[in-house]
Amino acid sequence: MEKRTVVGVMGVITAIFLAIIGLVVYPGVNGEPKELQLLHVILRHGARTPADTYPNDPYINETLFPVGWGQLTNHGKLDMYNLGKFLRQRYDKFLGPHYSPDEYYTQSTDVDRTKTSLQAINAGLWPPETDQKWGPLAWQPIPVHSEPLSQDHLLLVRKPCAQYHLELERVMKTPEIQTKLKQHEDLFREISDVTGKTVTNFDDVQDVYSTLRAEEGYDLVLPEFIKPYYPEKMVPPTIFSFVLNAYSDKLKRLKGGVLLKKLISDWRSKADGTIKPPQRKAFLYGGHDSTIVNILRTLDMWDPQLPDYGITILLEFSIDKATNTHGLEIFLRNSTTREPYRLTVPGCDEFCPLDNLVKLTANVVPDDWEAECRSDDPDFVPPPPGGP
Numbered sequence: 001m002e003k004r005t006v007v008g009v010m011g012v013i014t015a016i017f018l019a020i021i022g023l024v025v026y027p028g029v030n031g032e033p034k035e036l037q038l039l040h041v042i043l044r045h046g047a048r049t050p051a052d053t054y055p056n057d058p059y060i061n062e063t064l065f066p067v068g069w070g071q072l073t074n075h076g077k078l079d080m081y082n083l084g085k086f087l088r089q090r091y092d093k094f095l096g097p098h099y100s101p102d103e104y105y106t107q108s109t110d111v112d113r114t115k116t117s118l119q120a121i122n123a124g125l126w127p128p129e130t131d132q133k134w135g136p137l138a139w140q141p142i143p144v145h146s147e148p149l150s151q152d153h154l155l156l157v158r159k160p161c162a163q164y165h166l167e168l169e170r171v172m173k174t175p176e177i178q179t180k181l182k183q184h185e186d187l188f189r190e191i192s193d194v195t196g197k198t199v200t201n202f203d204d205v206q207d208v209y210s211t212l213r214a215e216e217g218y219d220l221v222l223p224e225f226i227k228p229y230y231p232e233k234m235v236p237p238t239i240f241s242f243v244l245n246a247y248s249d250k251l252k253r254l255k256g257g258v259l260l261k262k263l264i265s266d267w268r269s270k271a272d273g274t275i276k277p278p279q280r281k282a283f284l285y286g287g288h289d290s291t292i293v294n295i296l297r298t299l300d301m302w303d304p305q306l307p308d309y310g311i312t313i314l315l316e317f318s319i320d321k322a323t324n325t326h327g328l329e330i331f332l333r334n335s336t337t338r339e340p341y342r343l344t345v346p347g348c349d350e351f352c353p354l355d356n357l358v359k360l361t362a363n364v365v366p367d368d369w370e371a372e373c374r375s376d377d378p379d380f381v382p383p384p385p386g387g388p
Contacts, residue, residue, distance in 0.1 A: 034351070036094050037326075038270040038317040039282040040263060041087065044289050045117040046076030047309040050214040051388065052207060055196030058223055059215060070388070072116045073218060079310050079336045080117045084124025086333075090314075095281060097129040099142060102277040108286035109156045110146040111388045118144045118286040144286075149388070153369065154262060155287040157255055157294070158385050161373035164254040165382040171247050172201075184237055187229070194225040202241035209238040217309075239304050245290055246297035252364040254372060256298030259291075261365045267317050267354055271326040288388065298364050301330070301343045310336045320351065327353040 051070030053060045067073065072080070088095070095104070106122065108114035119142075128140040146152075153159040171177060181201065192199045195208055212230045216222055222230065246252045266283070269275040285291075289307040296302035296313065314331040329351055331340035345352045347360050366372050375382075 034318040034320050036091075036316055036318045038266060038275075038280070039091060039094065040266070040285065040315040040317075041282070041312060042259075042285045042287065042291065042295060042315070043083070043117070043121075043312040044292050044307055044309060045072065045111075045113045045286060046080040046083075046120070047073050047217050048076055048113045048214055049073055049218050050211050052211050054208055054211060056194065056223075056225070057211070059220055064218075070111075070113060072113045072120075075217070076113070076117070076309060077120045080120035081124040083310060083312065083336065084121035084126075086124075087121070088125050091282070095125075098132060099126040099128075099140060100279065101143070102279040103281040104142075104284070105145070105280070105282070106142065106284040106286070107145045107155070109152060109288065109291075109388065110149045111288075114286040114288070115144050115146065118284060121284065121286075150385070154259055155285060155291050156387065157258060158387065160382065160385075161254055161369075162375035162380060162382045163373050164251065166375050166377055166380045167248065167250045167254070168244070169380075171244070171251065177244075180240070187233060187237065191229055191234070194229070202237045202244060205234055205237040206241040209234045235306065239306060242289065242293040242307065243297065243302070243304055246294045249363055252294075252298040253366050254369070256294035256296075257364045257366050258369055259285075259295050260298050260361060261369075263315065264354075264358060264361075264365065267326070267328065270317060271319075271354060290387070296332075296343075299330075299361065300346050305334065308334065312340070314340055317354075318351070325353050327351045328357055 049064050049067050049069055049071050050059070064071075104126075106118050108118050122142040122144075123139050126140060126142060127138045128134065132140055134140065147154070149156065149158050151159050157164075184202075184205075188199045188201070188205070191197075191205065191208060197204070197208060199205060199208065209230065212222060212226060212234075246255050266275065266280075270280070289311075292307045292311050292313060293302055310333075312333040314333065316329045316331070317326065318329065319326050328345075330343040330345070332343050333340040342350060344350050345357060345360060348356050352360075
């Protein structure tokens with residue numbers, strides 16, 4: 001038998017063996033396999049009904065019964081269920097067929113639409129197998145954890161942080177941002193006139209855009225007066241509003257840096273064998289548009305775009321067997337109908353060694369978030385929390 005035939009047969013045998021023991025492997029340096037060890041999935045909730053309105057909105061008095069305001073729609077539920085099936089297909093061998101709370105952990109913001117999104121994902125991801133079947137449904141209950149919104153310091157970061165708001169105010173006063181505001185003054189005024197809502201900045205445009213996007217997705221007919229502005233003219237300022245939230249390194253440090261610190265801690269503990277519980281394989285985090293933008297801006301990997309419903313980040317932490325190096329590969333799925341595409345941390349390879357990643361992001365990871373959130377201006381009064 002020729003040598004290459006023997007090698008080919010051995011390769012097939014190896015692949016079968018790895019499939020049997022449930023490892024996810026793929027080629028690394030010099031053809032040696034990488035082994036997936038820990039997975040983080042971070043996503044925005046699925047399609048929702050409007051969460052807010054504006055004075056001239058023809059639907060301002062609607063109850064949206066029985067769904068309600070700001071809730072996951074049937075379309076959103078189906079998309080999230082299919083996202084769960086996608087995750088099952090992509091990570092089937094790694095996750096294994098049986099749900100275990102020691103291996104898999106889910107957390108969402110304390111908002112109905114994120115919680116129900118994760119429930120739908122889990123239904124697609126974890127249909128009960130064999131001894132986990134408990135009745136006639138191809139479904140099993142899986143807990144979704146959350147923090148109270150006022151204490152959320154991971155996904156929405158609503159926990160009070162005065163210094164963040166002070167830094168954002170300082171950024172807004174810079175010549176660069178003031179110039180951008182000046183360039184959009186006419187648009188702000190015109191949107192104010194037709195909607196009846198005071199629009200003076202990029203966040204205000206985003207608020208109106210988000211309402212219109214949700215109404216349109218819920219098959220509500222938009223009023224004629226908004227069509228000269230939505231969507232085309234409103235898209236650029238809406239995109240920029242997300243960028244502003246993590247515009248500078250200080251803002252990144254206090255917003256997305258909190259989640260990045262948690263991710264790095266998970267990767268380190270998985271690499272050195274101290275992760276608790278030791279069987280942990282995957283985390284599923286359900287958040288909002290800002291959750292996605294803030295973490296990718298913090299990693300300096302955000303390609304400015306609209307973070308639409310269901311946008312998903314896949315962070316795959318593996319070990320390269322050839323070099324015994326732990327590292328990370330990142331993928332973005334920015335559409336519920338497209339395959340994920342690869343993102344690369346600036347200054348690093350597609351497979352970014354953990355030690356390199358830590359060095360590259362040191363300036364945007366807080367040492368002591370609580371201490372860094374204390375305002376350096378004793379007279380500064382932070383605004384009330386917004387959002388969900």
